[in-house]
Amino acid sequence: MALNEPQGKSGLSRARYLPQERKNHILSALVENGSITVSDISSALGVSEMTVRRDLVELEADGRLLRVHGGAVLPKNDSQPVMDNEPALFEERLKQRAEAKTRIVTAAAAVAARYNTVALDIGTTMLMLAERLAGCSRMKIFTNNVRAAHALGRNPVLPDVYLAGGLMREDEMAIVGPSAIAQFEQLWFDVAFISVSGITGAGLYDSALDEAEMKRVYLRRSGYKVVLCDAAKFQHMSLVHIAHLQDVDMLITDQQPPPALATALDVANVQLVIAPAPE
Structure with missing residues (x-):
């Protein structure tokens, strides 16, 4: 799974992201790919895996995703189109x-x-x-x-x-x-x-x-x-x-x-x- 890696202003370093910006990135990746891994999100955003896991916990509490071992998937209670x-x-x-x-x-x-x-x-x-x-x-x-x-x-x-x-x-x-x-x-x-x-x-x-x-x-x-x-x-x-x-x-x-x-x-x-x- 390929995730876009945001660049800093100069393109030499990654930007610092607000919590909602991180969550939006996670949700965008989920909608595009159906699943994400903690390591991929951590690498793409330049944040720790602990930070990513904390974001996943909050998004799961909001009903936006389902955590699985090593990452997350879209909720399973939706019917197929x-x-x-x-x-x-x-x-x-x-x-x-x-x-x-x-x-x-x-x-x-x-x-x-x-x-x-x-x-x-x-x-x-x-x-x-x-x-x-x-x-x-x-x-x-x-x-x-x-x-x-x-x-x-x-x-x-x-x-x-x-x-x-x-x-x-x-x-x-x-x-x-x-x-x-x-x-x-x-x-x-x-x-x-x-x-x-x-x-x-x-x-x-x-x-x-x-x-x-x-x-x-x-x-x-x-x-x-x-x-x-x-x-x-x-x-x-x-x-x-x-x-x-x-x-x-x-x-x-x-x-x-x-x-x-x-x-x-x-x-x-x-x-x-x-x-x-x-x-």
Whole structure:
């Protein structure tokens, strides 16, 4: 296993590391390799093996890793990623995990309220978020989601709504294709809210090629990127890998992710928001 060895400022000596910097290095190596040894970390960071062992004890207490003889591995209580079949129809998905989605949308609306130009992806959670944002008159909302645009337009006090032009996929009512991509590639959004069909330590997934490409546009053209994903999608994969975890800034969900995924989110510097249950 090869670990990158950080250099000092001159390249002649190793830098001194704060405890959190050491721990971040350990977690990064774990996510990349699946396991690490005390001796490798000690050599890479230029610290004693006793210091490394102390860091491992603290990380294990936080549930980020499992110590083994001579090193550490990722926690063993995570399920293996599951490859999903074709998703259910929209109306059926709208009824699934409604309480969790409501919690997520409530937290997401509070984030959206900080910004002026907002990009909304497609999906059931995004429709619910659009309904929450319908009265935000100072906001400009850009979307390829026909249902969301319609929901926003029903409110007498509505934000400015910009709908991408292109081919509409029937069940999802999503605008996709080269013209939609070219149109939104010319814009810059303060924040984008992205839906996914699955998330693992390797990144974000979706089931449709054309819809995934629009999601990548939102990620490329936004200053702040927020993924909305309920816990049922943890450790699930689909046909298309959309992006890596480090390509997003925040994950809003309804439950704590399993340990290995939580570690990967930490390493990718993704802010994790667990939407609270209603009082």
